[in-house]
Amino acid sequence: MTELKNCQTCGQQPEFYWRDYTSGSCFGELKCIDRECIAQRCRVSVSYGAGSQKRATNRLIEQWNELMAKENQHG
Numbered sequence: 001m002t003e004l005k006n007c008q009t010c011g012q013q014p015e016f017y018w019r020d021y022t023s024g025s026c027f028g029e030l031k032c033i034d035r036e037c038i039a040q041r042c043r044v045s046v047s048y049g050a051g052s053q054k055r056a057t058n059r060l061i062e063q064w065n066e067l068m069a070k071e072n073q074h075g
């Protein structure tokens, strides 16, 4: 499993939020626990089909790490 980076802005670990339904379209989010960070778009989201939460988890982690890599470049 891909390693989940801490938030580059505040250094805290982000949290997952799920709307995981047994059928149809589901929704997952990975966002910083700091409200100000969330306001600064320290969040990524993904929609996925029911039963694909594992794949969605990996997608979220990849997106988060990409976002954090970008944050890092801006300094």
Ligand SMILES: [Zn+2]
Residues within 6 Å of the ligand: 007, 008, 009, 010, 011, 012, 032, 033, 034, 037, 038, 042
């Ligand atoms: Zn943060």
